[in-house]
Amino acid sequence: MPSLDTIRQAPKALLHDHLDGGLRPATVIDLAAEFGYHDLPTTDVEELAVWFRRGADRKSLELYLETFSHTVGVLQERDAIIRVAAECAEDLAADGVSYAEVRYAPELSTERGLTLDEVVQANLEGFRIGKERAAAAGRPIVMKMLVTAMRQAARSVEVAECAIRWRDAGVVGFDVAGPEKGYPPTRYLDAFDRIRRENFHITIHAGESFGLPSIWEALQFAGAERLGHGVRIVDDITVRDDGSVELGRLAAFVRDRRVPLEMCPTSNVHTGAATSIREHPIDLLRRLRFRVTVNTDNRLMSGVSMSSEFAALDAAFGIGLGEMEWLTINAMKSAFAPFDERLRLINEVVKPGYARLRAAESRVVTNVAGAAGA
Numbered sequence: 001m002p003s004l005d006t007i008r009q010a011p012k013a014l015l016h017d018h019l020d021g022g023l024r025p026a027t028v029i030d031l032a033a034e035f036g037y038h039d040l041p042t043t044d045v046e047e048l049a050v051w052f053r054r055g056a057d058r059k060s061l062e063l064y065l066e067t068f069s070h071t072v073g074v075l076q077e078r079d080a081i082i083r084v085a086a087e088c089a090e091d092l093a094a095d096g097v098s099y100a101e102v103r104y105a106p107e108l109s110t111e112r113g114l115t116l117d118e119v120v121q122a123n124l125e126g127f128r129i130g131k132e133r134a135a136a137a138g139r140p141i142v143m144k145m146l147v148t149a150m151r152q153a154a155r156s157v158e159v160a161e162c163a164i165r166w167r168d169a170g171v172v173g174f175d176v177a178g179p180e181k182g183y184p185p186t187r188y189l190d191a192f193d194r195i196r197r198e199n200f201h202i203t204i205h206a207g208e209s210f211g212l213p214s215i216w217e218a219l220q221f222a223g224a225e226r227l228g229h230g231v232r233i234v235d236d237i238t239v240r241d242d243g244s245v246e247l248g249r250l251a252a253f254v255r256d257r258r259v260p261l262e263m264c265p266t267s268n269v270h271t272g273a274a275t276s277i278r279e280h281p282i283d284l285l286r287r288l289r290f291r292v293t294v295n296t297d298n299r300l301m302s303g304v305s306m307s308s309e310f311a312a313l314d315a316a317f318g319i320g321l322g323e324m325e326w327l328t329i330n331a332m333k334s335a336f337a338p339f340d341e342r343l344r345l346i347n348e349v350v351k352p353g354y355a356r357l358r359a360a361e362s363r364v365v366t367n368v369a370g371a372a373g374a
């Protein structure tokens with residue numbers, strides 16, 4: 001079983017992480033004071049961290065999303081967005097993440113007059129600063145942004161056009177997020193059409209709190225290349241008592257076409273999409289060799305990091321370094337960055353990184369065996 005320290009050193013790729021779900025608690029408090037946000041439940045760092053976690057773990061996506069009012073509340077100024085985005089890059093790099101696509105809905109930061117473009121620009125500027133600091137600390141990271149439209153708002157076309165405008169500056173795709181029930185992907189077809197006609201990329205939150213119809217619409221009407229969560233695809237899989245497995249048409253399509261599933265195990269337990277990590281469908285799906293990837297979703301609300309998610313999966317299913325490498329390569333293959341950039345990371349960072357860690361592990365095993373023999 002790899003130690004947490006080994007897992008931290010292992011190169012990791014992250015495809016599903018929300019900027020407004022990953023603030024440092026101390027930064028939330030600083031920004032609230034700096035920019036006059038008075039609605040925080042507490043100004044004690046520890047208490048606030050606990051408050052976010054407790055607020056998230058209520059087995060409902062709608063309740064989970066309520067906690068975001070405070071993070072979004074302190075993200076209404078350009079400097080606040082830059083700081084949070086820079087710290088995001090630094091925190092991910094410190095956790096051993098080599099490639100990250102972090103998403104944000106610019107329409108959430110327009111309460112005090114920022115435009116969608118100003119929000120995206122500040123976000124990208126923060127990534128640039130954080131990336132530089134991480135590289136200086138010996139932890140290089142590639143940071144990309146996904147631009148999200150909120151399901152309950154009616155600005156998806158505008159947001160999609162904004163995403164396209166920033167594609168050469170670090171935005172790699174478009175997503176829709178927010179409450180899933182009552183807001184099917186087909187509501188936003190104009191936005192998805194716009195993205196597809198520009199040969200740009202789409203991922204959609206689907207199959208998290210709602211089932212197969214949402215996944216079907218995301219793939220076959222909206223043109224999603226990846227699924228945010230996609231957990232409910234298990235509803236189309238039958239596991240019989242003798243252990244044999246039968247895939248329905250949709251599940252077969254998802255596996256055959258190698259549709260990436262951006263799975264976020266702990267977040268799914270908190271929103272009630274899964275009862276526990278041990279019972280999370282990720283185990284069945286990875287054993288059936290769906291294109292599974294592991295992600296954090298909201299590091300603040302769910303109290304996780306990429307390393308802690310890998311460690312939790314290792315504790316539940318004994319995935320080990322071999323499977324961590326497979327999950328990481330899955331994520332790199334599924335990333336929206338250009339092909340040559342992905343290939344470089346796989347060949348120059350991911351594979352050599354895991355090879356080094358495996359060699360170190362086998363040396364430990366040999367030494368222990370040698371000591372036992374003596």
Ligand SMILES: [Zn+2]
Nearest residue numbers: 177205228297
């Ligand atoms: Zn999400």
